[in-house]
Amino acid sequence: MSNHTPQFSVIIPLYNKEREVEATIRSVLAQTLQPLEIVVVDDGSTDRSAEIVEAIGSPLVRLIRQTNGGECAARNRAMREARGDYFALVDADDSWKPEFLEEVAGMIADAPECGIYSTAFDVVSPTGTVRGNCPTGRGVVENFWRESMTRYVTIPSATVLPRKVVEELGGFPEGMKMGGDQWMWIKIVSKYGVCFSPRALCNYSMVASNRSSAIYTPEQTPHTLEEFLEAPYPSVEEDFWRGEFIAKCAIGKALTLTAKGDESFGRRVVSNFGYTKHYRRGLAKLRLLLLLPRGWRPTIHAFYNRMAWRLAHKGL
16 A cells, blocks of 8 residues: 555546536536646637636646647647646546545555556436446456456546556557547556446536547547457456457447448458457447448437437436
């Protein structure tokens, strides 16, 4: 157990969130354990987002402006500019409950060698707020890959990364429009452990404007999920579940991109990740989307997602 008090730099990528960003920053300022700083990188917003951040007037807030480079580039810029020894991530449309940083500090004291610290979260949906499907135990996750096949162990807005880990392994994959966070988790967890708290101390919003998953532009990045298939994990069982998790991430991304018209990406994923044994339903859905006329795909995909959400949350 460590007695060192972590110095948290809060990392907020910002793009056209004028309706939400103030509430996000206020939730950080309301923490029972105050951060060292809040680094906001405005990634070329075309609305009043940056002006709203400036108007908050807190000495803890630093606003950096840059031309649009995407969410991964904005996170990386913020981490390069930050001074803390831990990077606490939060998106500009999500928020924390007051004890988030205090809880993470306790986790760091208990498990100082982990590469990711995360908590459970609540989902704010158009029909109400529900608890995210997360693990129930506290501490170092025994098998992140296996656990993540059916539960959310970490999402960006409920995640803290040690500076030393980011500097060793590098930042988020710039130019990757979707799944950059999962790419980063794979890179970190291939070498470090994950410490998790079942306390739901983050609010993840499904009702915010301009969600990144609703926006599609072609990716321009040398990074792919396939690159992780070339580096097996030391344990045979861990390697199996690691491969299953990577396949799940790739297929989930391909479903969205195929629905938006990127047929070549979907076919590549079917070819490279068809080995999955535990995500066969997602693979079958992807194959079906590829058979449908392009104009039908967005509607079918959206309908399936709505039905899956309602079934999982009993009609909410």
